[in-house]
Amino acid sequence: LRNRCGVPQKNLSACDINNAVLDMARKSGLITKGWSFDEAGIMLADCDLVFLCILPAAMHNFLEKWETAFKPGALITDIAGVKKSIAAHAEKIREDIDFIPGHPMAGFEKGGFINASFVNFTGKNYILCPLARNKPENLQFIKELILRMDFGRITETSAACHDEKIAYTSQLCHVIAASLIECESDTSIARFGGGSFEDFTRIAMLNAPMWAELFVSNRDVLLEKINRFEKSVDVIKNLVLEGNISDLEQILVRVRDRRLNMSDYCKTESGG
């Protein structure tokens, strides 16, 4: 596994619930030392920069348990897929530590350390939700680190705005992918796939506990997005039912033009 920042790593520690994974990471040369969750306090006392990579509910528990353990002056960030509750917690944290909430928009449908090298950061989006209390030099440091990891674009926004946008671009897509697989039990149907089906359902191989928690943590916004999506499906469905080719065509032209306009923002666009 390569060190994605390209910087010499003299003292990179990791804390995990699985000791076997820590061993693997240590033997691969990625980390210098692994710590069990019980030892998190010892590790944190020595860390200038901390990436919290745990689910939101567990992160709140972790921060409550270990808040006093962080090194004075430490810079903390996280990668959780919802940001409102995280930012609220970060606002109230010890004054001598600085927590900048973040969300790298890059994932892989198979989780775990052994699949980590398949995650591609190149050109991807990274969202930061800085707080008024964050130190400018820390924000600058995090942004440089993100670009060194090869992300393509950093967007700074509020936690509320993040949760609203992400409900559409990420959570709704996962709801759709899951629904698409849920409504068809014949697994050999992929013989009839032409690419879009495989693309649509790849994210259905999701981390179930994580997404169940994320969906519910962002309930109100997600429900609004699902409702709006369902209304659009119904409009198209009714035109198909009526056999109204000309109105269907009008919608599809509008949709194509809108998506073409979005392409400027789609850094990961493939093809010609």
Add this chain to the structure above:
Amino acid sequence: LRNRCGVPQKNLSACDINNAVLDMARKSGLITKGWSFDEAGIMLADCDLVFLCILPAAMHNFLEKWETAFKPGALITDIAGVKKSIAAHAEKIREDIDFIPGHPMAGFEKGGFINASFVNFTGKNYILCPLARNKPENLQFIKELILRMDFGRITETSAACHDEKIAYTSQLCHVIAASLIECESDTSIARFGGGSFEDFTRIAMLNAPMWAELFVSNRDVLLEKINRFEKSVDVIKNLVLEGNISDLEQILVRVRDRRLNMSDYCKTESGG
């Protein structure tokens, strides 16, 4: 543009409504001669193999107009996205010509001759819907040609089965992609994309007249698929509304397992 079959092309003709495109194709060396639609009869009289690449309704008109023009013994195939009406027409065609309906499951969101080289056939699915009247040697010839074009798998099935499966793997995905773009007017939202959004909506840059016609041609099956999909979305939506994380997780685990089982059939699967 490369010749995808890898065979020497001594006499490849094309007929198109756009003379400028025919000129381009001739100058590129892909075709030896271009014909206008009015001249289709002269061209057809000389063709041993014909690929019909026109929308279903136009294809029926074309076949009615030019049926007498085909060379005796000619082998005909097509690439339309619906097959029932095409197969019905192929059943009734002149006895001395042989029409094998087909559907290459490979496309590109941008159409036209100038984008043709971006279409990737490698490893993709190709569906054939042979008729009882088709000659075995012609079927064998078409299958060899398809494999030479680098397609990965040929599935032979009935036209009715094709239309039923494709309503799910292809048409429903296009309805979803269009609905997803239709329900959000902010084009800058793609800044918050994490890959799945871009993948989901790439096919929203579709050929509007073609898809409007295909949706309506396969109306009954497509409506049934949309209804089943909407029911699955509602199940997930209601669990989110209830905040029922454990039932949500149960569905998402089932979905993940089912999609993993589909992977054997997803030849185009990327990643590790």
